[in-house]
Amino acid sequence: MTHKTAILGASGYTGAELVRLIATHPGLEIAALSADRKAGMEMSEVYPHLRHMDLPVLKRIEELDFSEIDICFCALPHATSQAVISTLPASVKVVDLSADFRLRNLDVYEKWYGKPHSAPELQKEAVYGLTEFYREEIRGARLVAGTGCNAAAGQFSLIPAIKAGVIDLDEIIIDMKVGVSGAGRSLKENLLQAELGENWYAYGMGGKHRHLGEFDQEFSKAAGRPVEVQFTPTLVPASRGILAASYVRGDAVEIHAALQAAYADEPFICVLPFGQVPATKHVRATNFVHIGVVQERKAGRATIYTVLDNLTKGSSGQAVQNANLMLGHEETEGLMLSPVYP
Amino acid sequence: MTHKTAILGASGYTGAELVRLIATHPGLEIAALSADRKAGMEMSEVYPHLRHMDLPVLKRIEELDFSEIDICFCALPHATSQAVISTLPASVKVVDLSADFRLRNLDVYEKWYGKPHSAPELQKEAVYGLTEFYREEIRGARLVAGTGCNAAAGQFSLIPAIKAGVIDLDEIIIDMKVGVSGAGRSLKENLLQAELGENWYAYGMGGKHRHLGEFDQEFSKAAGRPVEVQFTPTLVPASRGILAASYVRGDAVEIHAALQAAYADEPFICVLPFGQVPATKHVRATNFVHIGVVQERKAGRATIYTVLDNLTKGSSGQAVQNANLMLGHEETEGLMLSPVYP
Amino acid sequence: MTHKTAILGASGYTGAELVRLIATHPGLEIAALSADRKAGMEMSEVYPHLRHMDLPVLKRIEELDFSEIDICFCALPHATSQAVISTLPASVKVVDLSADFRLRNLDVYEKWYGKPHSAPELQKEAVYGLTEFYREEIRGARLVAGTGCNAAAGQFSLIPAIKAGVIDLDEIIIDMKVGVSGAGRSLKENLLQAELGENWYAYGMGGKHRHLGEFDQEFSKAAGRPVEVQFTPTLVPASRGILAASYVRGDAVEIHAALQAAYADEPFICVLPFGQVPATKHVRATNFVHIGVVQERKAGRATIYTVLDNLTKGSSGQAVQNANLMLGHEETEGLMLSPVYP
Amino acid sequence: MTHKTAILGASGYTGAELVRLIATHPGLEIAALSADRKAGMEMSEVYPHLRHMDLPVLKRIEELDFSEIDICFCALPHATSQAVISTLPASVKVVDLSADFRLRNLDVYEKWYGKPHSAPELQKEAVYGLTEFYREEIRGARLVAGTGCNAAAGQFSLIPAIKAGVIDLDEIIIDMKVGVSGAGRSLKENLLQAELGENWYAYGMGGKHRHLGEFDQEFSKAAGRPVEVQFTPTLVPASRGILAASYVRGDAVEIHAALQAAYADEPFICVLPFGQVPATKHVRATNFVHIGVVQERKAGRATIYTVLDNLTKGSSGQAVQNANLMLGHEETEGLMLSPVYP
Incomplete structure (x- = not known):
């Protein structure tokens, strides 16, 4: 139909x-x-x-x-x-x-x-629209609130580890590198090609990025107690994509296991073999998410790397995924497009 | 099936x-x-x-x-x-x-x-694989020879005008601007990002580009007499896409009409309104071709602008289109993907 | 002083x-x-x-x-x-x-x-500011009019050949590929990184680009009779640089010789060995101009390739070069910076 | 002389x-x-x-x-x-x-x-070549060892704060975003434009990047006790530049003051007003370093952002600066070139 x-x-x-x-x-x-x-x-x-x-x-x-x-x-x-x-x-x-x-x-x-x-x-x-965590509520919802693109990248990285209790909740730092289309088709000087070509820099520093509101809400809910992460994005000279590096305290193997378990049946989320890291272009213009976990040289420190496309899984692809559930379609319908590469 | x-x-x-x-x-x-x-x-x-x-x-x-x-x-x-x-x-x-x-x-x-x-x-x-001009032969072929990506861009620009007899066959200059993936995944110094970023230059100059062999063959066949065009590509700092500017002597309105007539029923080829020009990103990663015709300020001179994606319509998309015909599928099957933009 | x-x-x-x-x-x-x-x-x-x-x-x-x-x-x-x-x-x-x-x-x-x-x-x-052709007038001028950046690229390519009488004046086509900074720091949608990344297309087609006024004036003056060239720029995804391909009718060896003779003592202009072509990045952010001449496969057809940086030799570097003359400084003073590469 | x-x-x-x-x-x-x-x-x-x-x-x-x-x-x-x-x-x-x-x-x-x-x-x-910290030794040296480009970026960010004792030495995480020229002119698949365009990803993860050897040596020396930082670079689609984000525990105002004091007389290092952050393009192709300090929303957490050009201040410019000292020239001689922008 x-x-x-x-x-x-x-x-x-x-x-x-x-x-x-x-x-x-x-x-x-x-x-x-x-x-x-x-x-x-x-x-x-x-x-x-x-x-x-x-x-x-x-x-x-x-x-x-x-x-x-x-x-x-x-x-x-x-x-x-x-x-x-x-x-x-x-x-x-x-x-x-x-x-x-x-x-x-x-x-x-x-x-x-x-x-x-x-x-x-x-x-x-309204139901919060991160499908993988609100699937059943979304199925029955009339109004679904799509998530922030950075908020999605951070939550895919951390929610399973928070729920599994395998990371220190007070020591989370998320460093994101994001393409420019997240800012939309708006006429701002810093979005000009001549300004952004060969240029990268942090913005929304010091806890001022609005997606922190979503992090606080969802991480605290997952943890069952208040969680406040540190998060700053860096704009890179590219159109699409987000790479989130989440620096955490915890056992890398346990974190990897928690992610693998949480996403084992997810059609759009792929946890890479332990120690491997993802690249933004590998999910470009798709609804896929690739996640890698790395053990740092200091014992008890790990980093979670997550990539997604801000306009697809971070926004419009996620919206279609939610619409599929709301309308009774197969969740993956229309969304199994492969990335354009190169 | x-x-x-x-x-x-x-x-x-x-x-x-x-x-x-x-x-x-x-x-x-x-x-x-x-x-x-x-x-x-x-x-x-x-x-x-x-x-x-x-x-x-x-x-x-x-x-x-x-x-x-x-x-x-x-x-x-x-x-x-x-x-x-x-x-x-x-x-x-x-x-x-x-x-x-x-x-x-x-x-x-x-x-x-x-x-x-x-x-x-x-x-x-073997049947020459430019579907729009060899459709019936391809349908019955066992072996189809996919065209060069530049060769495709040039032929879409010119074949209808040549067949219609509306351009001077001895005064054709094709200036192409091409992305780097046409060179393949090969380890050459000039293909490095550090070399190609913010860099563009002509190559294969002086009538040495091999796709000239295809131009000579197909343009001469369309014209019913030998035609030798001038053609040089310029490498631009991008991954995918071809923009072909064909400088010709002829009446721009007649050329536009010849292209419109030839492509009226083609599912993948769009002739823009007279005077408008196409952009490579508008067909990126798709099987579509956009063509524009412009009247130059000198009477009797026109320019035909054509864009296509070298890896899709210029190569693999074209191949699937031909396979569809050879196997009895709908010609457009699997190929109506929209461009990724931005 | x-x-x-x-x-x-x-x-x-x-x-x-x-x-x-x-x-x-x-x-x-x-x-x-x-x-x-x-x-x-x-x-x-x-x-x-x-x-x-x-x-x-x-x-x-x-x-x-x-x-x-x-x-x-x-x-x-x-x-x-x-x-x-x-x-x-x-x-x-x-x-x-x-x-x-x-x-x-x-x-x-x-x-x-x-x-x-x-x-x-x-x-x-006012004296027209293309130093290499108006040096003495500039030396004594109170007001010098800097040239258009594209106008400069085209004139460096063609003026010596026109003066030497070695090209057909009625068959000149200039195809330029230009970086985006020529449009200035202006807030226009098409100048956004998300729009221009992986995108290229012609603009100012059909004899509408204003630099044609300069071409008409200077080429006609050099020829001693009216000359109207055909000229269209293509915007490429990069910040700085112009590559001009001038398609002409004439003997390539004679054209090369005319350019070599004209520029033999010029500190900023380098005519490449016959058959070689320049790259925009080789003059990036400098006052240098590199010019190459290629023999096409058709007898009597040649192409002249010229690169310069639109913001330096095409504008501000040219301005300093002129100021040097007007103030009695060495012409090259402050301008012998080498290109940034890569 | x-x-x-x-x-x-x-x-x-x-x-x-x-x-x-x-x-x-x-x-x-x-x-x-x-x-x-x-x-x-x-x-x-x-x-x-x-x-x-x-x-x-x-x-x-x-x-x-x-x-x-x-x-x-x-x-x-x-x-x-x-x-x-x-x-x-x-x-x-x-x-x-x-x-x-x-x-x-x-x-x-x-x-x-x-x-x-x-x-x-x-x-x-051999004398370690980070001029700002080894100036006198370099002046008298016969052999100076230029630093790693990432190593330089990290040390400019942290050495003054370590020496001033204003940051926790056991909680330092350095996240760098680097252009591709740091890898040199080498023929590797991942350095191709087609691979790197619109692509970014971490490499040398898990404490495997060799510049950690320099960090360990120099940070420990500055601290007077062993210091082991966490450090991972991310390759971004650009030719030149490094942005280092150093996540530290300490008072942002004190850190800013320590950096300002340390670099007050340095000709190449500029500490931005408190809360402002630098952009790589602002130091492109120069010997300058821009450093910003930001207070995170969590009390006692700060981030130090540092940019430099890997090929200039991170390598060849640093080398010339050191040569100036070794030969008795003015330290800044030949190095006061301004960035190319845009």
């Missing part, structure tokens, strides 16, 4: 990635696309790489007819998402790719995002 | 690209992989990005059992291909990705490739 | 490049910097790579004291330059890096730049 | 970088160049970007006349360096860029480099 899909905010990178994935998904069909500032344009004008597809014209959200829509992907900016989703008919299932429904505690939301939440009732019902 | 496939030379980039494409092809199944120098290894050791697939171990060609193979993709080096294909059972259909069977005239072959052809009988039977 | 220098428009890439070059120039000293929208900021805030230098704070042009300034580099936007230079004291020599004073004919200026020139008297006195 | 210089191993990247720097150094002159496998070639054949220079032809080391050489830069492979330097006349001062003379303890050398040292007497006399 084919389900009708709407994508709100289709002119951003996560919107375009959703279109790419749904294009070859046998159970989903794109029935509506919105992009407020580009309403009236063809998607192929905004993204000529989608020229081969027969897609609905871009409209303003108010112009869309949701009566036959089964599922709506919201790839809207933070805060806008709350307002829009509040207006959608209850019959429409929603996967939100913004940060609006990720944080359970409204005060924490306000702390990280700087203003009160405008849809607290919706937030209560 | 699923056909069993062998890929010879699976450790090169075109081999890996074949695996990527066949991975999601509903009518093909990978039954055997060869890689002489890496025989005994898992494909995932050579290409960890294919780790999620259940693939046969790499073997030497002599170790393979062709009795149940329906089609064999030969991604072997030039000259090796001739020798190997000569030994394959007649029951196996073959798509060759090397240059060995592209040139109909044995003297011309020897001129460009420096030694006599060792399988002249096979060469007689 | 050290001359005091002002740089107007110091916050753009050509401004920053001027600072870089003057930093190690023994005869020039930076006495004033302007940047209207960033007035009040330190240069190191706008360009942290200049943090090691002791530079004047950025000011608005009206705030600058020109009484002790010997030479002023204007790196301002087109049109702004005219207005500003008109207000400078006559005692200040000026090198303008904008397009405002390049075109001798006011109608031609208006055609290419869309509005009437506001300082026609100044334009009369 | 001008000193005559020989560069052994001129065909590698550090050799080419030495030539670039010495080209504009007023007190050094290149009198001899060696490159065994390329003996007989012009340097401009090996590195066409040096075409504008008048350089001696490449020779085998045995062919060189050292009688008039004042200083010899050895940019030879590890182990070869020992053998060659042993044969040089005592009158020649030597800066070695290999790892051969960095480690004081012969057993430690053998542990990291896998074979016994063949020139133990020379090793005794």
Whole structure:
């Protein structure tokens, strides 16, 4: 059975990635696309790489007819998402790719995002969208909150080790190296090719990156007590990908075993043989996650290396995976694309 | 129905690209992989990005059992291909990705490739693999010779205009800008990232590029008289893609019309609105071709811009397209993947 | 003797490049910097790579004291330059890096730049800044008009061949491949790293690129009759550099000889041995130009390949070279920096 | 006064970088160049970007006349360096860029480099070449051992904090992100552009990177007791540059103060205002080092970010800085080049 899909905010990178994935998904069909500032344009004008597809014209959200829509992907900016989703008919299932429904505690939301939440009732019902850890809740959800891309990379690295009790919860440092598309298609000087070519540097330092809100919430929940990690991303001169290095105190073999056990049946997550490390390009443009565990020369110190594609598993691929569950499709449907290499 | 496939030379980039494409092809199944120098290894050791697939171990060609193979993709080096294909059972259909069977005239072959052809009988039977121009012959062929990637880009630009008689046959200059993967996974100093980053330059200048042999053959055939174009590629700092600018004498509107007419029903070829030009990233990692025609400021001068991905439409995607025809599948089967963007 | 220098428009890439070059120039000293929208900021805030230098704070042009300034580099936007230079004291020599004073004919200026020139008297006195061809006029000039970066690359390729009468003037096609910094530090979607990475495409097609105005003027002057070339640039995924391929009708050996003769004593221009071609990285961030000439397989057809760095020899390095002449310094002073490689 | 210089191993990247720097150094002159496998070639054949220079032809080391050489830069492979330097006349001062003379303890050398040292007497006399910490010893040395590029980045980050006693010596984790030129001009598959474009991953994990030998030696010496840090580099898709993030336990303000105090008079090292972080491109192709200190959200945790160019301050620029001291030149002579940006 084919389900009708709407994508709100289709002119951003996560919107375009959703279109790419749904294009070859046998159970989903794109029935509506919105992009407020580009309403009236063809998607192929905004993204000529989608020229081969027969897609609905871009409209303003108010112009869309949701009566036959089964599922709506919201790839809207933070805060806008709350307002829009509040207006959608209850019959429409929603996967939100913004940060609006990720944080359970409204005060924490306000702390990280700087203003009160405008849809607290919706937030209560929302399910956190990291499929591998919330599979059953997602299956029955009406509203799923897609995770931050960095938040996903960190959680895949650490949740099983935290749950297994094999790492010191007070000594976790996550150093991520991320491609630039995570910042979206936004006109900022530091995102220019001339600025970023042959350039790399940390940002969001000092515990200021908003994905820390998700880490605090999910790591504490997994641990059963408050956990506050240290986390800083470094922007590298590339378009897509995240490599997370998690420096932990714990036995590397035990950590590896915990990850292997947790992910043994996961179709998208591959734990590498002990001591091997992953490369971002090995999962590029796919929903796959590769994880490696290394023993440091100091006894009791290990490092967990995790790669994923920020736009796919970190965002739009994850969203499709969740939609599959919500709609009763096979979880992997449309997502078994292999990486483009080289 | 699923056909069993062998890929010879699976450790090169075109081999890996074949695996990527066949991975999601509903009518093909990978039954055997060869890689002489890496025989005994898992494909995932050579290409960890294919780790999620259940693939046969790499073997030497002599170790393979062709009795149940329906089609064999030969991604072997030039000259090796001739020798190997000569030994394959007649029951196996073959798509060759090397240059060995592209040139109909044995003297011309020897001129460009420096030694006599060792399988002249096979060469007689081989069909030139540019699907859009040899569709019916390919459908009935046992051996199809995949084209050069640059040769494909140039022919898509020019064949319809030549056939329509709307360009001057003696004034054609093709300037291509190509990504580095066309050179394969070979250890050459100029292919190092440190050498190629922020660097671009022409190569194969002065009429020395071997794809000229294909241009001469196919353009002359299309024209019904000898045609010798001028062609030089420039290597640009990127992995995949070809942009061909063909500078011609002719009426731009007529040329655009000839291309539109020729490609009106082609599933993979898109002629852009008059005056628009394509970008390599818009067809990246796909079987699509985008073509634009521009009127120069001098009357009677036009330029045709064509983009394709050298590893997909220029090589492995083209090979799968041909295999689809040879095996009775839908021509587009497994090939409607959308580009990865950004 | 050290001359005091002002740089107007110091916050753009050509401004920053001027600072870089003057930093190690023994005869020039930076006495004033302007940047209207960033007035009040330190240069190191706008360009942290200049943090090691002791530079004047950025000011608005009206705030600058020109009484002790010997030479002023204007790196301002087109049109702004005219207005500003008109207000400078006559005692200040000026090198303008904008397009405002390049075109001798006011109608031609208006055609290419869309509005009437506001300082026609100044334009009369301006000397075209391609040093190698206007050396003596530049030496005595008060106002020198720096050339377009592409215009420079094309002229170095062709002027000697045109003057020597060894190429057909009606059959010149210039295909350039250019890095992105030529577009400046401007916030445009297509200049984002995520858009430009692994992407290349033509722009300014169909005789619409403004540097054609310079080509028409200078090639016609060199030929003694009207010459209109065909010229299109292709943007490649890199920061700096231009490779110009000039497709011409003529004897390659004669063209090579004409170039060698013309540039025999030039300190910055190197004509490669016959048949060799240059690479952009070989002149990166320097004032050097490398030129190669290739014989095509068709008799009577040749191609001239020229590389230069758009921000150095194509703009700020050229400006310093001209300033050296205007101030009585050695022409090469401060400009013999070697390329950064790799 | 001008000193005559020989560069052994001129065909590698550090050799080419030495030539670039010495080209504009007023007190050094290149009198001899060696490159065994390329003996007989012009340097401009090996590195066409040096075409504008008048350089001696490449020779085998045995062919060189050292009688008039004042200083010899050895940019030879590890182990070869020992053998060659042993044969040089005592009158020649030597800066070695290999790892051969960095480690004081012969057993430690053998542990990291896998074979016994063949020139133990020379090793005794060698001075470790991190100028800022060994300035006086270097001034009087005959043989200076240039440091590892990563080793330099780590030491600039940490030595002042260790000496000041403001960080926990047992909790130091150094995560570096490095460009590919550190691996030299060597033909390895993983260094190909097609492999490294859009790809990043850790290597030398688990305490196996040889620069740990230098860290152990120098950090322990600075601390007055054994210190073993954790260190892993990540290869990023770029040619030049190192960003070191050092995760430490200590008071960020005290650490910042210690660094500021230590480097207050250093011409090449810039400590950024508290809380700011550096970018690799801001020191590209220069001898500068930028260092930032950030307070993490957890009390008592800080991160030190340091950037330098691996080929300049990490290798050849450092070597020239040391040569300046050894020969009585101004320490900064020839090294105040500004970064190329963008």
